[in-house]
Amino acid sequence: MATTARIYKPARGATSSGQARTKRWVLEFEPASPRQIEPLMGWTTSTDTRAQVRLTFETKEEAIAYAEREGLAYRVQEPMEPKRRIVSYSDNFKHNRAQPWTH
16 A cells, blocks of 8 residues: 655744744655554554654755655645735834824
């Protein structure tokens, strides 16, 4: 059974303003078997050991080359760009604002 690998660039955490851990590309394997609940302790378990593997690469091309060299089926998920405009706090007090600043 061929396992598919997913190559993607992780997004930053919702509570983080930094860009750490978002510059590298990640190769992760998609689950080959469903998770099950272990009856004694109630923990989630899986027989798929590849789910624990997470490889990082500097570029998308390196990750693709690795997957092709190892004969892995893969899919690339392109990163989504943020849809917001980054402005600084000092922009609120510019003298040439489009709308006057009021309290």
